[in-house]
Amino acid sequence: VNVAFAGDAENFARIPRQDELKLTPGAAYVHFTSNNTIFGTEWKKEPEVGAVPLVCDASSDIYSRPIDVTKHALIYAGAQKNLGPSGVTVVIVRDDLIGKAPATIPTMLDFKIHAENKSLYNTPPCFGIYILRLVMKWLVAQGGLDAIGTINVRKAAKVYAEIDRTGFYRGHAAKDSRSNMNITFRLPNEELEKAFAKEATAAGLDGLKGHRSVGGLRASVYNAFPEDGIDALVAFMKDFERKHG
């Protein structure tokens, strides 16, 4: 494995620039994760990898915006962020990559089996798939990917604007790498962060504690999160800064 870019020295605060990627010509594939739920960064555009197959884990921002499917050789995404309940994974794979699994790969993980059987080789997780259908209908009713993309940008921008308004809140991600799904930010100290999470929960704004591996605060604002909730969060942030800033 060649790590084309390592973000650990900067605590994964940004997406690499194209000219920073150390790609291997002729590699079997390049893998990237389009949105980092823990650190709150998001690729605004796929990396350019030439003829090498591009593989994307799109679990946490699939269907949050239009993407160019043709630039990808393989997209996979767990359903539990924007699509439906956990227990379903969506896979979009280019035909020429099917049938290349080594013989040691168990049947259920061989895309060829699923492609040949139209995703009905096994008894599928029917309930989850049914919910996905309802979510897709809802998404179409919102106006589709362009419309939801606009909504998501607007929702996230409101919170980022509040983060940037004074020096009290500090965004974790670099500005050009900010995720529209997971907004990560810090407060001047950990006591204030704890107080923020606690008071927010009491005010009905739950789940704002950052991932245990990072600390700080995180607002996850997937497709299903209503804009009213965003406005309530921004109002709470203003109020909290007034009291503690």
Next chain:
Amino acid sequence: VNVAFAGDAENFARIPRQDELKLTPGAAYVHFTSNNTIFGTEWKKEPEVGAVPLVCDASSDIYSRPIDVTKHALIYAGAQKNLGPSGVTVVIVRDDLIGKAPATIPTMLDFKIHAENKSLYNTPPCFGIYILRLVMKWLVAQGGLDAIGTINVRKAAKVYAEIDRTGFYRGHAAKDSRSNMNITFRLPNEELEKAFAKEATAAGLDGLKGHRSVGGLRASVYNAFPEDGIDALVAFMKDFERKHG
């Protein structure tokens, strides 16, 4: 692979006797499927395999009756018959068999990963697991495995008694191999079988057409199938024989 018993010559109509099993001393494991949903046969007791690890696919009769877990090295079962919705698989594995997967087995299929992470390595299929909990509570309220086992024997016996009452219906499975979950039977000819399935569906008794690979008729009477439905089926069978027998 050594096939310890091949039932194909008899159209899989019976479970082998212990003395028919051609076991390999020192084998890595012996695999059996406790209930055959398609042909309607069921092991009444686990095969005796000595010190060789016994592996059971219990998908279609788990929790339909008590079984001796200590006789098994590994039990696995898809949830969709007696446990809950499709998309969850229950695995009961003996400690000493964990950690023996070859390095080529993908993470998600390595029992060691799941055991070490208390089945929470990945985001689990929460909804399905929640429904399993409700089904388990229902099962306890029925009186547990002994009670449901008694109910299942009684339910199946009513249909088998009707099959045996005259020569009009013919059970597919040998009497000592009959499944209490899937009751397979034939009629004198295929036209009558089609008529039976059609008239039964019209009478509100749906899903009686046998599996496409066998033909005939099949009544699947898993835990959730009510005894009233059994009585309705038996009444329909009597009526159908009066009209067509």
